[in-house]
Amino acid sequence: MNDAISPPEALVATTHCTLADYERLYQRSLSDPDGFWREQAERIGWITKPTRIADASFDPVDIKWFEDGVLNLCWNCVDRHLETRADQTAFLFEGDEPGSGRAISYGELYREVVRMANCLKAMGVTKGDRVTIYMPMIPEAAVAMLACSRIGAVHSVVFGGFSPDAIHGRIEDAASRFVVTADGGRRGGKLVPLKANVDAALARGAEIDGVLVVRHLGSEVAWTQGRDHWYHELGETVPDDCPCEPMNAEDPLFILYTSGSTGKPKGVLHTTGGYAVWTATTFHYVFDYKGGEVFWCTADVGWVTGHSYVVYGPLANGATSLIFEGVPNYPDFSRFWDVVERHKVNIFYTAPTAIRALMREGEGPVRKHDRSSIRLLGSVGEPINPEAWRWYWDVVGDGRCPIVDTWWQTETGGIMITTLPGAHAMKPGSAGRPFFGVAPQLVGPDGEVLEGEASGNLCLVGSWPGQMRSVYGDHERFVQTYFSTYKGKYFTGDGCRRDADGYYWITGRVDDVLNISGHRLGTAEIESALVGHPAVAEAAVVGYPHDIKGQGIYCYVTLMEGVEATPELEQALRSHVRTEISPIASPDLIHFTPALPKTRSGKIMRRILRKIAENDYASLGDTSTLADPSLVDVLIDERKKK
Ligand code: WT7
Numbered sequence: 259m260n261d262a263i264s265p266p267e268a269l270v271a272t273t274h275c276t277l278a279d280y281e282r283l284y285q286r287s288l289s290d291p292d293g294f295w296r297e298q299a300e301r302i303g304w305i306t307k308p309t310r311i312a313d314a315s316f317d318p319v320d321i322k323w324f325e326d327g328v329l330n331l332c333w334n335c336v337d338r339h340l341e342t343r344a345d346q347t348a349f350l351f352e353g354d355e356p357g358s359g360r361a362i363s364y365g366e367l368y369r370e371v372v373r374m375a376n377c378l379k380a381m382g383v384t385k386g387d388r389v390t391i392y393m394p395m396i397p398e399a400a401v402a403m404l405a406c407s408r409i410g411a412v413h414s415v416v417f418g419g420f421s422p423d424a425i426h427g428r429i430e431d432a433a434s435r436f437v438v439t440a441d442g443g444r445r446g447g448k449l450v451p452l453k454a455n456v457d458a459a460l461a462r463g464a465e466i467d468g469v470l471v472v473r474h475l476g477s478e479v480a481w482t483q484g485r486d487h488w489y490h491e492l493g494e495t496v497p498d499d500c501p502c503e504p505m506n507a508e509d510p511l512f513i514l515y516t517s518g519s520t521g522k523p524k525g526v527l528h529t530t531g532g533y534a535v536w537t538a539t540t541f542h543y544v545f546d547y548k549g550g551e552v553f554w555c556t557a558d559v560g561w562v563t564g565h566s567y568v569v570y571g572p573l574a575n576g577a578t579s580l581i582f583e584g585v586p587n588y589p590d591f592s593r594f595w596d597v598v599e600r601h602k603v604n605i606f607y608t609a610p611t612a613i614r615a616l617m618r619e620g621e622g623p624v625r626k627h628d629r630s631s632i633r634l635l636g637s638v639g640e641p642i643n644p645e646a647w648r649w650y651w652d653v654v655g656d657g658r659c660p661i662v663d664t665w666w667q668t669e670t671g672g673i674m675i676t677t678l679p680g681a682h683a684m685k686p687g688s689a690g691r692p693f694f695g696v697a698p699q700l701v702g703p704d705g706e707v708l709e710g711e712a713s714g715n716l717c718l719v720g721s722w723p724g725q726m727r728s729v730y731g732d733h734e735r736f737v738q739t740y741f742s743t744y745k746g747k748y749f750t751g752d753g754c755r756r757d758a759d760g761y762y763w764i765t766g767r768v769d770d771v772l773n774i775s776g777h778r779l780g781t782a783e784i785e786s787a788l789v790g791h792p793a794v795a796e797a798a799v800v801g802y803p804h805d806i807k808g809q810g811i812y813c814y815v816t817l818m819e820g821v822e823a824t825p826e827l828e829q830a831l832r833s834h835v836r837t838e839i840s841p842i843a844s845p846d847l848i849h850f851t852p853a854l855p856k857t858r859s860g861k862i863m864r865r866i867l868r869k870i871a872e873n874d875y876a877s878l879g880d881t882s883t884l885a886d887p888s889l890v891d892v893l894i895d896e897r898k899k900k
Contacts (some may be wrong), residue, residue: 273680297728300603314721335573376496381468385410394443507531525730536724592623607636639776671724
């Protein structure tokens with residue numbers, strides 16, 4: 259294998275999984291999935307052990323795992339550790355201000371989760387109810403998730419950066435009658451008015467029975483008597499024990515909204531047993547986690563990465579997981595390494611966009627801090643360019659820490675393609691090999707299966723325990739979105755190349771989904787926000803290469819008759835999108851144009867818009883089917899002036 263970097267010998271000697279183990283286990287996971295997953299399910303404590311393991315079909319679509327098993331995931335993450343590690347740190351909390359924070363032992367976590375669960379019950383939450391969680395990155399966010407899973411409520415975490423409109427849409431879609439939030443959060447020295455955002459969301463109309471508010475900032479907040487409850491007050495009045503609700507393996511665990519190529523965000527539904535086994539197993543193998551180590555995943559719990567690798571995966575393994583409220587550049591660009599040094603982080607898992615942003619600041623801020631505790635690095639969320647990979651390896655890891663580049667999706671529940679740190683050689687830019695039970699397939703333009711070295715659309719054949727089960731409230735959309743492009747296969751939406759060594763190289767989305775700094779956004783969502791502005795007639799949004807964010811948001815906009823394209827209007831549109839969706843959806847480039855290129859049947863030709871946005875005019879392809887082919891030159895002229 260040319261250019262491949264072998265795993266360090268010391269790690270090969272101590273790893274949970276050598277290359278020989280991987281080959282054997284991977285083969286077995288495909289040839290005998292029932293036997294393999296029956297064994298992996300032993301990582302979980304079951305109230306009733308499952309006798310049925312895999313029962314999953316993609317045609318017709320019907321996916322079940324461990325279906326006669328009964329368990330409680332909160333018990334697995336908290337209660338079962340009390341006997342052996344009540345005093346061990348479960349969460350290390352590092353607040354926005356350096357050094358602010360605290361350590362929470364498994365014993366303390368148990369008491370907090372019970373208190374929160376009883377508060378939810380006191381507000382009327384019962385099994386199956388949806389609870390919306392809109393929180394800063396503080397331990398209570400994880401506590402709220404665990405409290406829900408303890409009592410069988412279905413959590414729907416909404417990222418704390420989303421706007422009142424986005425919260426409202428998600429509350430409505432989930433028909434959620436309960437919200438857990440905080441007075442506010444801190445990010446990079448700025449205050450985020452979370453409770454005010456919830457108030458604004460609910461003012462748009464929603465049937466809400468209770469809002470539980472964690473006091474974090476101690477700031478003044480508006481109060482709706484009867485609806486709003488302070489956690490610290492209600493928590494005083496509740497009992498100090500709370501039984502774990504026995505859950506069927508296929509009972510819903512959570513909903514998490516994610517953007518698709520069309521329409522509004524969809525509620526990805528994950529169920530209990532399969533997700534528990536998947537996150538516990540992937541955490542164990544991919545991070546090669548050894549007892550007592552400090553694991554830090556920098557993702558917010560508002561994203562699936564936070565669900566699976568800040569909360570459930572680490573705690574199911576009895577690990578110590580670090581929760582960080584802040585941002586990488588506050589108070590300065592050395593913050594990550596300051597936290598690593600002070601908390602002696604052993605495993606560090608972040609996104610390429612953060613690596614690229616830090617890389618730009620040079621080696622100084624990294625070298626300033628002792629990083630000798632780190633033994634493993636991880637990357638997630640978007641393709642990592644080899645240059646950033648090299649910097650991560652050389653500078654952050656001092657050339658001694660393996661990097662796992664983990665490919666997966668909100669839909670997959672956990673890591674799907676990655677190298678295993680003690681087993682596989684690494685190739686910068688390649689995610690690596692399929693995890694146990696994962697059967698990737700590359701499909702060509704005519705739906706043909708490509709063998710060996712090839713590039714095509716990435717599909718997965720056969721289910722895995724962590725797979726999403728449905729789109730909440732719209733099963734047909736689930737079937738349509740993932741299983742209708744190629745019959746009998748799950749289509750990921752990603753393009754991919756497989757090399758001669760069987761390594762997978764993800765090339766990015768092939769649909770109208772953007773990946774902005776590892777955050778997923780649909781072009782349709784942004785377009786719909788833009789056309790919601792009174793000045794806008796039509797909008798078409800595409801991605802284009804961006805040095806730090808990976809992809810930037812490029813908006814073609816036509817204006818209503820008589821409206822003038824001014825810098826003020828451009829600014830107004832930008833802030834309109836920010837308030838409609840979130841600052842992460844803020845347009846990078848707005849291109850006012852008299853018309854959009856359409857076919858004679860009125861379909862916008864996005865292929866052309868993408869090429870022009872990329873400044874790639876040589877390969878526009880066939881433009882003769884356009885209703886007005888001369889428009890292309892106009893667009894190119896305008897682009898060059900940007
Ligand atoms: C999309 C899923 C995985 C949790 C965070 C994002 C892209 C993710 C990688 C990677 C190349 C990656 C894909 C995927 N992606 N990880 N290691 N290499 N691309 O979850 O928001 O559901 O987005 O992120 O395009 O489809 P998500």
